[in-house]
Amino acid sequence: MKLDTRAMRHLTAEDWKVLAAVEQGSKNHELVPVSIIERFSRLKGGSSLVSKCISTLAKTSLIAKMKEAKYDGYRLTYGGLDYLALHTHSQKRHIYSVGTRVGVGKESDIMLVADHTGAQQILKIHRLGRISFRTVKTNRDYLKKNASGSWMYLSTLAARKEYAFLSALHAAGIPVPTPIAHSRHTIVMSLVDAPPLRQVSSVPDPAALYASLIELYLRLAKHGLIHGDYNEFNILIREDVSTNPQDGTAEEITLTPVVIDFPQMISMEHVNAEMYFDRDINCIKIFFERRFHFKPSTPGPFYKDVKKTVGKDGFERLDATLEASGITKKMAKDLEAAIRQHEEEKLQNPEAFEPSEDEEDDDDDEDDDEEEEEEEGNTDDKEKEEQPSIVIGFQSPSEL
Ligand code: ADP
Ligand code: MG
Known part of the structure; x- marks a missing residue:
């Protein structure tokens, strides 16, 4: 699944209305019948205009026609949901142009974007259910029929949860990207100009960096939270350079960890909290030993000790953030089940999930879905890399 924004600017206001109508109809229909699309789109041009728009959207693979026993209908594709989210971000002036893909996560696409002032930001598009989609390919009905397993529901939920935690943590002063906006299965946040720890080959003082990672983890715990994928x-790792106030020369470089990726965050009260806590801490220990040949001299930290610190020292508990943001217990459970399933698949087939910074944009996805048709005149991957960022916002007359 690639985000291809090229068709965005060719869509008319009517096309957008019809696309939004398919989205609205999907809430109650597995396949949205044309009559519903007509009703929700409220277009003056009547059914001939609606069918023209449907045909444009289907050609651009934003909606896909499905034939069922009872009736034919349309459903939104990943691309369609991407476009709707981008359209919202563009209208609210949070995104003006979309640049290259930076992070390659298998559950998300991380894109560099810019707002109207040219400031660079990150767009994270959640793709939960994508892998499961592949593995259950032979039995697609499973996902089609089961709303709690559908990619649209799960990806949207993951984004909502992540945005809620990002906002809460940011407000609490934890070093995280600044949340900017949220729409459907996407979030916009500030770009952190810092490489992931994975890319850091050596540091002057591994013990100090280790201590700061553990300290950050324990701060989350005091807020009642377990990251769940702390790796x-x-x-x-951000480099903060302090300068000498007298002559402006660089004095000291401090390495500050900034934590990201929160869809799997859980409460310190969770039934499996201790297991996730130990797993996170071990992950850091193993990495420090392998990469920096550093081993902490004392054991721990231990869950049972840390548990006593939750909500202490004036730390506001943030583990009720989800409920406060309208995510019900049922939704949280569905999301957790999908993430757990994803983790299991990852254990069984680690190569398919290994994110790597220099990975080619190799989303072969020929099995992704039937809507993934190559557009005519597609440039090859290399050209795409060099492609300047694509403007998705509506241009002002002076720019035309
Ligand atoms: P996933 O859920 O797919 O693991 P992440 O949120 O962890 O997605 O992002 C994947 C990668 O993208 C990260 O490892 C990091 O390299 C990059 N990334 C994500 N968010 C940001 C950000 N705000 N600033 C800079 N890089 C980011
Ligand atoms: Mg990640």
Whole structure:
């Protein structure tokens, strides 16, 4: 699944209305019948205009026609949901142009974007259910029929949860990207100009960096939270240079960890909290030993000790953030089940999930889905890399 924004600017206001109508109809229909699309789109041009728009959207693979026993209908594709989210971000002036893909996560696409002032930001597009989609390919009905397993529901939920935690943690002063906006299965946040720990080959003082990673983890715990995927991909290492106030020369470089990636975050009260806590801490220990040949001299930290610190020292508990953001217990459970399933698949087939910074944009996805048709005149991958960022916002007359 690639985000291809090229068709965005060719869509008319009517096309957008019809696309939004398919989205609205999907809430209650597995396949949205044309009559519903007509009703929700409220277009003055009547059914001939609606069918023209449907045909444009289907050609651009934003919606896909499906034939069922009872009736034919349309459903939104990943691309369609991407476009709707981008359209919202563009209208609210949070995104003006979309640049290259930076992070390659298998559950998400991380894109560099810019707002109207040219400031660079990150767009994270959640793709939960994508892999499961492949593995259950032979039995697609499973996902089609089961709303709690559908990619649209799960990806949207993951983004909502991540945005809620990002906002809460940011407000609490934890070093995380600044949340900017949220729409459907996407979030916009500040770009952290720092490599993931995974890319850091050596540091002057591994013990100090280790201590700061543990300290950050224990701060989350005091807020009542367990990250759940605290590893070298989800910790960015920022270099803060302090300068000598007298002559302006660089004095000291401090390495500050910035933590990202929160869809799997859980409460310190969770039934499996201790297991996730130990797994996170071990991940950091193993990485430090392998990469920096550093081993802490004392054991721990231990869950049972840390548990006593939750909510202490004036730390506000943030583990009720989800409920406060309208995510119900049922939704949280569905999301957790999908993430757990994803983790299991990862254990069984680690190569398919290994994110690597220099990975080619190789989303072969020929099996992704039937909507993934190559557009005519597609440039090859190399050209795409060099492609300047694509403007998705509506241009002002002076720019035309
Ligand atoms: P996933 O859920 O797919 O693991 P992440 O949120 O961890 O997605 O992002 C994947 C990668 O993208 C990260 O390892 C990091 O390299 C990059 N990344 C994500 N968010 C940011 C950000 N705000 N600033 C800079 N890089 C980021
Ligand atoms: Mg990650």
